[in-house]
Amino acid sequence: MNSIDLLGLLVYFAILIVIGYRSAKKVSGSADFAVAGNKIIWPVLFATLAASFLGGGASMGRAGKSFDEGYAFMFAASAFPIATVLAGLYIAPRLKRYTNAQTVGDIMAHHFGSSARLFTGIFSLVFCIGILGAQALAVGTVFHAILGIEVSTGILIGMAVVLLYSTVGGMWAVIQTDVVQFLMLAVFLPLTMLIGIHDLGGPAALVERLPEAHFSIMGDYSVGMFVSLFIAFLLGETLVPPYTQRALSAPDSRHARIGYTVAGGFGFLFYFVSATIGLIALVLYPNITPDQAMPTLIRDALPIGITGLVLASLLAVVMSTADSYLNSAAVIFVGDIYKPFIEPDVSDKKRLWIERVVNLLIGIGAVIFALYATSIVDALLMSYALWAPTILLPFVFAVLFDLRCSRSAIAAMLAGALVTIVWKWGPFDLQAATGLTALIAGVIANIAVFTLVYRLFRAAPDIGATSHVQ
Amino acid sequence: MTAYALALYAVSAISVITAVGVGIASWRFYRDN
Numbered sequence: 453m454n455s456i457d458l459l460g461l462l463v464y465f466a467i468l469i470v471i472g473y474r475s476a477k478k479v480s481g482s483a484d485f486a487v488a489g490n491k492i493i494w495p496v497l498f499a500t501l502a503a504s505f506l507g508g509g510a511s512m513g514r515a516g517k518s519f520d521e522g523y524a525f526m527f528a529a530s531a532f533p534i535a536t537v538l539a540g541l542y543i544a545p546r547l548k549r550y551t552n553a554q555t556v557g558d559i560m561a562h563h564f565g566s567s568a569r570l571f572t573g574i575f576s577l578v579f580c581i582g583i584l585g586a587q588a589l590a591v592g593t594v595f596h597a598i599l600g601i602e603v604s605t606g607i608l609i610g611m612a613v614v615l616l617y618s619t620v621g622g623m624w625a626v627i628q629t630d631v632v633q634f635l636m637l638a639v640f641l642p643l644t645m646l647i648g649i650h651d652l653g654g655p656a657a658l659v660e661r662l663p664e665a666h667f668s669i670m671g672d673y674s675v676g677m678f679v680s681l682f683i684a685f686l687l688g689e690t691l692v693p694p695y696t697q698r699a700l701s702a703p704d705s706r707h708a709r710i711g712y713t714v715a716g717g718f719g720f721l722f723y724f725v726s727a728t729i730g731l732i733a734l735v736l737y738p739n740i741t742p743d744q745a746m747p748t749l750i751r752d753a754l755p756i757g758i759t760g761l762v763l764a765s766l767l768a769v770v771m772s773t774a775d776s777y778l779n780s781a782a783v784i785f786v787g788d789i790y791k792p793f794i795e796p797d798v799s800d801k802k803r804l805w806i807e808r809v810v811n812l813l814i815g816i817g818a819v820i821f822a823l824y825a826t827s828i829v830d831a832l833l834m835s836y837a838l839w840a841p842t843i844l845l846p847f848v849f850a851v852l853f854d855l856r857c858s859r860s861a862i863a864a865m866l867a868g869a870l871v872t873i874v875w876k877w878g879p880f881d882l883q884a885a886t887g888l889t890a891l892i893a894g895v896i897a898n899i900a901v902f903t904l905v906y907r908l909f910r911a912a913p914d915i916g917a918t919s920h921v922q
Numbered sequence: 923m924t925a926y927a928l929a930l931y932a933v934s935a936i937s938v939i940t941a942v943g944v945g946i947a948s949w950r951f952y953r954d955n
Contacts, residue, residue, distance in 0.1 A: 478955070491955060493947070493951055495943065495944050495947035495948065495951075496944075496947065496948050496951055498944065499944045499948065628948075628952065631944065631945075631948045634941070634944060635941045635944065635945055638937045638938065638940055638941035638944075639937070639938055639941050641937075642933065642934035642937045642938060643934075645930070645934065646930075646931075646934055649930060654927070655924065655926055655927035655930055656924065656927070659924075659926060667926075718937075718940065721933050721936060721937055722937075724929070724933050725933060725934070725937065728930065
């Protein structure tokens with residue numbers, strides 16, 4: 453790598469650390485650490501949410517998929533931006549009714565009681581640590597792909613910076629660094645795409661040199677497979693803890709609604725850019741592996757000086773996702789487990805101190821998993837398959853219809869988890885036998901049990917429900 | 923210019939303009955907070 457490019461990368465890291473240092477002064481209590489004092493206006497909320505959900509999968513992953521299969525995967529994955537727009541219109545504004553809520557568990561506790569909070573808290577914690585470990589691995593992979601250094605060294609350098617600013621600055625630092633990272637990915641990845649298009653002779657040349665199927669909506673997918681993928685993206689990551697936490701950081705429902713909705717809209721643009729980069733790489737470098745599509749284009753096609761900035765953008769994509777999940781994990785541990793079940797009377801000052809220590813410990817743990825035990829990261833990532841079939845729909849029903857029945861939520865979460873686990877990891881190939889994926893089967897079980905138990909027990913008193921609603 | 927070419931350039935332009943808008947709004951936000 454050229455020394456000018458290296459300088460660009462070092463300047464980027466320096467900016468992140470300075471932001472962390474300056475943010476530390478703004479963090480005087482737990483609300484600052486968890487939801488930035490509920491002050492985040494919609495343009496900032498939009499940028500931080502977009503930077504959080506546009507991670508390694510939406511960039512390098514999407515480019516690799518389009519390298520392999522054309523635009524079809526992008527069209528199926530567009531269900532996630534659609535879900536984000538819908539959540540922005542119908543869920544995010546309603547979340548501001550929950551005064552002082554910082555986590556999904558706070559809202560679940562309000563509607564479904566303390567058992568639902570504990571289940572949501574433990575599950576969310578595992579989920580966040582799994583994604584964090586995967587993003588730590590992605591940080592190392594980007595360093596390796598571009599600089600040629602060891603993956604482990606890349607993980608240590610990148611995650612040390614993330615740990616530093618997120619531990620001292622909490623959500624204030626995460627949001628500010630996310631904005632810097634958003635600006636980089638919104639400018640430099642489209643620039644990479646345009647330079648790549650120019651190198652191969654313009655958009656017409658790209659269309660001429662690839663098979664027609666690469667530009668179709670469904671590509672080589674069957675209708676059933678496309679619909680399954682679409683549903684997986686529609687529900688799989690919707691309203692996960694860090695994204696919900698963003699809506700809770702807004703000052704009012706208007707800022708939550710606009711920030712969330714615009715972020716969903718931006719997702720469509722970004723997916724198109726990432727997928728097109730994959731197609732460009734396929735024409736320019738047909739012999740590379742799909743996962744190298746984006747890093748190779750950045751390394752080989754861009755002029756000196758730009759490469760370092762675009763590498764920094766690629767790191768920004770991954771690091772902004774990692775910091776969001778890290779902050780969420782710490783906030784969830786303290787808000788949904790420590791405070792309600794271990795020390796209910798914990799002072800705000802002590803709570804902030806614990807959040808910082810837990811942030812540091814979880815970050816170090818995720819790095820160790822990524823370095824020495826990737827199988828643990830894989831195991832934790834199994835929770836990814838369980839978010840939609842367990843927590844998502846009871847959470848959405850509760851927020852939309854103000855439902856209160858702890859038994860229905862607990863039964864639905866357990867049923868959804870059980871069916872998904874049996875479907876996905878059980879001894880029989882139920883997907884082949886029924887045509888339903890594990891996620892769809894789990895979601896059906898979740899909705900059916902929730903509805904049934906709610907009808908049976910809705911008159912029963914809430915168990916340990918707490919009030920957050922104004 | 924084909925619709926595809928137009929989409930590529932339009933998406934790039936919207937992305938950069940959005941970044942400029944977010945940059946200005948964020949700068950004002952951090953100055954006031």
